[in-house]
Amino acid sequence: MATSSVPHLLILEPDSRGHVREWISYLVAAAHKAGPDALRLSLAVPPSLAEELERTLPPVRHRNVRAMALTPREVAACMHRQLWISGMARWWIMRRLMARAAATHGLFLALDHLSLPLALGLGAGHRPLSGILFRPSVHYQHINAHPPSLRERLRELRKVVLYRLMLRNPAVGAVLSLDPYFADFAAHHYPRASKVTTIPDPVCLAPDPAADERRLATRVPNERKLFLLFGELTARKGVLVLLEALQRVPPELACQIAVVVAGPLDPPIRDAVRSTVAHIHRLRPDLWLHLEDRRLASGEIVALLERSQVVLAPYQRFVGSSGIILWAAQARRPVLCQDYGLVGRLTRDFGLGMALDTTDTAALAQALGAVARDTAAIKFDTRGMERLCNERKPERFAQIVIEGALCGHHDTRLAPASAGREALP
Template sequence: MADMAAFAAADGAAVRVFTARPHYPVGNAFPGYDEGGHDHEQIDGVTITRVSPWLPGKRGALGRIISESAFLAKGLAALLSGRLKRGKIVITLCPSILTVLLGLFATRRGGRHVAVIHDIQSGLASGLGMVNIGIVVRMMRWLEKIVLNRTDLILVLSEAMRKQLTSQGVRTRAEILPIWVDTEFIKPLPKPKSMDAPVVLYSGNLGKKQSLDQVIEMARHLRRRNLPARVVIRGAGSQGTELSARAEYEGLDNVEFRPLVNSEDLPAALGEGDVLLVPQNDQIADFAVPSKIFAIMAAGRPFIAAAPSGSLLWKLGDKSRSHLCVPAGDAEALADAVETLINDPDLRRTLGGNGRAYAVTHHERKVVLSRFMDLVNEDRKRSGAEVSGGHYLVFEPDARGHAAEWVKHLIAHVRKNPVPARITFTLPRALEKEIGGDLPRSVRLDFLDDSETARCTHPQLIVSAFARWWAMRRALERSHATHGLFLGIDHASFPLALGLPAGGRTVSGIMFRPTTHYRTAGWCRPTMKERLRDLRKDIILRLLTRRRAVSRIFSLDPYFPDYAARSYKHGHKVVPLADPAYPLAPPGPEERAIAERLPDERTVFLMFGEITARKGILQLTEALTLLPRDTARRTCVVVAGRIDPEIRVRVTKAFGTILRRQPDLKVFVVDRRLAAGEITALVERCDVVLAPYQRFVGSSGVLLWAAQLRRPVISQEYGLVGKLTRNFGLGLAVDTSDAGALAHAIEAAGSRGSNLPFNPVGVARFLWSHSPEAFSAALLSDDGMSPREDSNLVTMIAV
């Protein structure tokens, strides 16, 4: 489901996933998810809502039915409360038929419901002996028939599964969509040199479906034959304790049990095995396909399938020449096959190479998921719902901050992925030199005059708001564009909410700073001033989303769209948009000059970007005066960026005070806008990035720079910045309005920032969803520009 959702989002869809907290196959919610800290988040451009699962203490058919019924009940409650919105395209993932039933309720009238079937539940329950009461099995098959016949399309893994559903009376069209694998991520890797003995590896769920008794019996045969091989069983599941006890009881010292690895470590984990095992219960071959085989093939490893003769795994072996097959349940034949492969490295290499080639050709992720999207969208394509052509205008009057970077991303996307539309960028004249030059044929630049730019960037928000609305309207009329995109709609939201016309065109825009959800999300305790601000924003957003001329609001806060969908009648117009990480360019020799002046023996703290009072520079200078003398002696602080002229004198005086009170502290101040290469060099050189913002709302590109170069941050605990820092393990979030707390955090960072919390896996997850390509594709897609309300909203449901 994760791959499907990410691929659909990259394809331009606004994807929302409703699911349970991850718990399979260990039987309890994963660490970090059990407290509900990730119940609302955005990953790879996908908005995810999770609910707590009901997990039985003892696994079995009854416990599973209750667990899946509880998920259905929570899904229905979410529908009633508006937490889960009914959609025009709904995709459900089954092994649980109750998930598909929830999908029926979640599909709008005239919508399209696609059920992805990876397991046929009634067949598994009967074949594995989980349900031995005939009437219960018949009821399960009846429910499967009734529910699946009310879907619009069924996607199954094999022809055998399609025939099985037909035999149960399912008449809905079923298409075969094979399991996919990311062959760019999972590649053949060498076995670690420290592992001398041959390794026979099973990795996956330890359940009845896998029939792992035969693996334990196989290990007994291998031990009798004195074959110097380790049998490694890596995984978790209902049979884990029983299997481990049996191996210990029989004295099988050649068997080793290990926990599952993180998905990021899967390629290396597969590379540890010389021979891999794919055992299958002989009663369920027509009801399920083991997905692990394609990861094994992509890793270039040979495997042995223990499955019924004539089953999919045997047929796949004939076609791919990637593995050996033995009858399911025949442990001695399995041992024979293992011995054959262990003693024949050439055969192992041949089978592994064949498997890799077959996976790349037939099961590559992009190929399979492209067909998936074609099947999901086929009704829309037949009805001509896809929009092409047109003339779009992108409006940004402020040359500071993100403007140049984002415009470059959009132009680069058009150059790489030509769109069937003309695009005009209306920009301040100050960006002409930086943006101009060789442009794609479909792109033209239009510049505001100096007086327009001055009004649009006026310090009085009411002035800049109406100026931006008027400048956008004039630019639309001047260019004859059919749609206008504000790269920052916050400032223009008030006149748009009032219903002031956009010249008969539609508009959309990026919202930087939604805050109305902060209090309900429990992120902060708002002041009275902030309560009044949020009340004003709430009224404006309700009116703004009601405007027919407003087709989309792209939220840089990934947690806001779910709140908007629940709180506003037209909240579905609010969709998540990941702030793009700036591609790191290698700094040149001149751009390294500042970084090379910094002392090697000290811990370097870096604050960079536009240096304003809201960014916390004054609190930082006060905190530096409070550092203990021995900490100051080991510390270097760099402030690099243009200092706001309104506070420049105060900042200069503050640094003078620091020099008098902390003579041992090294301080470097660079008061100008830095080139991208200079920022890269400084972040590479520093140990900790400082983001001591003062109740700053919205996200920050500083977090992305730090994450890309794997540097921990000390950030404010307030709002989205604090939420992202905590949730993804980017560093330490503290009350940066308290100079003492900020000083304590700097002191506690330790040598090179080694004491700060920093989660490499969380940082990687944070970066995955912030690519410039996904950002540009979302903004420039037909769905992003067109006024078709929620026609590209895809809802995915999986237990």
Template sequence: MLSQCDLSVSTQSSSDRTLLLFDLSARGHHPVYFKHLVKDWSQQQRPGCLHLVVSPALVKNHPDLIAFSTESTLSRIRFSSITEAEYQTYLRARSLVAKSFIEWKLFCRYAKRLNPTQALLMYLDSLQLPLAFGERSPCPVSGIYFRPSFHYHQFSAHPLSAKEQWRQWRQKAVLARILRRSQFKTLFCLDRFAVPEIQQLTQKPILPLADPVEVPACQPAEVEALRRKLQILPDRHLFLLFGELSGRKGVYQVLQALKQLPIETQSQLCLVLAGSVNERDPEIRTEIEQLKQITQAQIVLCDRYIKGAEVQQFFELADTVLALYQKHVGMSSILVHAAAAHKPVLSTNYGLMGAMTQQNQLGQTVDSENPAAIAKALQAAIAQPIFCKLSKMNQVVDENRADQFVSALMSDFLSRCSHE
């Protein structure tokens, strides 16, 4: 017997089909993912409607995204913003668990109202508990899984603690319950190393998904202009630490490592920190200024948000790219930008970042929590460039193109529509 939602789907023509995209975040990769899908829907003139349910913050901070969707009168792209009252209730939740259930309730409310053919949760990670134990989705739903970590034991030679074993078991158990829900259809996973282990839990499709990274072309003259602007001293090995500057990026460990280097090595080194300092870590500025007074290393802080074509210019400028995250779960676009510039990475040895760096020969890994180990690696990189394999770097860039990301999501949606 068909449910009301199934009945409405089964009688829809291709022009009536609707794909609902749901995401309440307005920062980082979230608006970028929307941009790729909106652009594809408009350019390819997909049949049916693409409907985005977003937060008021995204509408405010990314008017260009809203405007782009209305440029073509032929494409059917719609936006619905949750109300400001709903958004404030979501933001002020007592705990992360409460916030998760509020977010799921909002999804169900708007899905019932809009009655889509299918829905895609753009960030499944924050909705795992309500997906597993909460209200049934009013429509068929799929999701993008960003940060599985239950397979990280494969990347480490150290035995797991009891706490880590429990965390991994719990994560896997919740995911298994989600996959048993009848309305859940396809899991897209940004960590391709996790796909085989997840697939053992279900007969439903578990598909690897590219993390779309735009790599704008830049000219040598632009890179040299940036070098002059930053006043990089000649004959310095330039280490780049890129992105929002916070403790989780390993900034403090890198600064501590610089102090441990011999003076001769310091005088051969330039550290460029390119990105705005996180508002929760203002002491980073103080640490940098204090270190400048006692080190022979050149330290350049670009305390601003860097975007567009300038992003890749920084990577082209670097000799070595630092990706020394602290216990980071998931991927980072830094690896792709470095690979596109054919610049070696000094990466954390933890999790997906470490596995990608090693298996794709993107550079060298190190214990990113250990300043002494970082200092040793910095010194070695100056003495002899870190080995990396250009063909593997090109492959990583190719695998993370935006069209690969869009193709996987659209193919699944269109395939499901054709089988209704």
């Protein structure tokens, strides 16, 4: 194949938190497997992540993948708290970098930020743009029992308009949805819904923990049942509501459980969380509670999951997917989570655990107490968990993302022959 005919995919992602490192590792592995005659891959990422990638990639002359470090100013603009500002910044930077790198296709790992510029018809000079859509919540009214609030109605109205215009944009190649229920909704409501493809939210590969990665798990008293909350700890993840609910659990039940809250605390809630934890330590010695304010290594997560009885995901009407419930399913541990949105729907459909209104502190406290009394109170289906994980293999994620981003440029070297393109149930 001539060099000029090899597709060149440029991926832009200014945020190195959360799942990004795992996703990029899957995409890099797929590109390496395809080889330089099938695909060239450029990654525009924050400087720290670019340095990590450069250390792990083969010598330049032997590779078809390269890392491009965004400048601090570019990262700041892309991460602006105002969505329209971050969206315009990401579009402009993608357009400029694609021209500089002579990329043929562009991929955003978080397309949600780009809905406004793409709805306005902006493009990248006849080069197709695609992206992964995290939070397509316009269909939640069909999968939730609770009526939306006024704020949620306004949010969905805005998204309905933006999605319709975005799909009309000829520059948009593929909209890759992590929500397996959105594609069917789009097919019935949007004229250009053929651009929407479901992709599997990949289950992270679980390594065997090293001895030092078990230290946190071994601190939990053996006689107590472990309730585990981990990940990026923001207000939407329900950390403060959980701490309030724990204080309502009766002492005779609280003395049977241990609670580990682990992950980097979002700065706006850090002081409130720390002060509440200190308050619980002073007034509720019957409750074993540990806060670990840092990012955990994968081995540490595995060790904690092995020790746990229940994984907590008390999200506050959180929109989108959750890697936490996938980690729990992989470890065959039940979740206690919100009944709202995609998280609630997946929990019900696959039998992942107990879904309830986690915005109701009293209801959450009652559920915690019931499970503390008897872990059999939380029902789950190990076969459903296995099915969920089997449908979300990292290799399949990388294949569908790359093929979708290349907008029909198919090369058999880009994916194993056994991988499928069918949508998830």
